[in-house]
Amino acid sequence: MSAQPGLLQASITPKQTAINKTKTLLTTFFTDQQLSKILDAMAENIYANKPVKEYFDTLIASRDLTASQIATLARVENILQNPGSASGTPLTKTRAVLLRRFEPYHNDMSKKILAMKSSRKTKAECFNQVYVMVNERLTKANITPALTDIKSSLTSKEWQSVRVDGAALFLWSKYGL
Template sequence: MSRTSLLAAALTLSVCLANASAASASSSSPTQASMGAAHALMSAKPGLLQRPQTLITPKQAAINKVKALLTTFFTDQQLSKILDAMAEDIYAKKPFKESFDTLIASGILTQSQMAILAKVGSGSQNDSGATSEVPLTKARAVLLRRFEPYYNNMSKTILAMRSNRKAKADCFNQVYVMVNKYLTKANVTPVLTEIKSSLTSKEWQSMRTHGSALFLWSRYGL
């Protein structure tokens, strides 16, 4: 039976119960009984029609923020794996520079995603015609410099939680909460702006043309 049918049946039952109660009341006060039935129906209706709200987990909230403010390059599943890997690295006290290069790999890129990364380089060939990876290398350097302080702050928080014997799952959730808190337009704007300014005109053209999915450039007027 569908949810709509169940609601209709429940409402009907409420009316029947209210009418039965009214019928058993004094026959000298029909108006009062009818009012009681109507009141019962009105009281039952909101509760029956109310739908439970779907709770968003801290990890999903972080994923949503990444896709809304930073990049749509990764799928939800890939971002989930990347966040898990980062939380694991932070919990294991791994330095950011050591963790950074393994995070993307943990997402297991598809062939089409790898092709996009290759195009960013192929569009910025050097004078000899060889493919250059300079745009991605420069972008990586900016990301490392900009994100490392926040990563270190998260590490301090998780270290304190571990010292207080907090469960590993609680530590992971706190990482997701902190990622979600950090990802604001005010924090992301200078990162993407610096990536652009670090590139030559030709490199930026390649990055903007072929790597439009890597970062949400247009959201920041870039």
């Protein structure tokens, strides 16, 4: 299909595609601008060859969130930091699952970016490649097992809390959870 003469066809960048896929497959909690900053922070850390465990907890900068989002995150975090849980809080367990699931993807992306840097690709080219790789990995087939692992890592009571109180953060129902 070709564009009509005189009309400009807008090209969707890999970064915008990653934002759109995130909002469709994972969460609608963040704005496009916030997701853009999160993706940039991730790309920057991968470009700097930082281990994911070193920066994972700082991907979401509170200075970029609205007061309402901060309140929601604080409420969810407070609820999920259940001191009565014998084997760690639901928040700790959820974080561990996300890290375990994300780390292999992160390591693959880091290797690719290191190779690109070695072949003198620009920082912008490397960042764009991170967005391309995020798009390749951001699929229902990859998200489903991660969210299912979160559920199975929690007790029934913890899962109900995470499912209800974390509904603002993850699109659980999209995955039958």
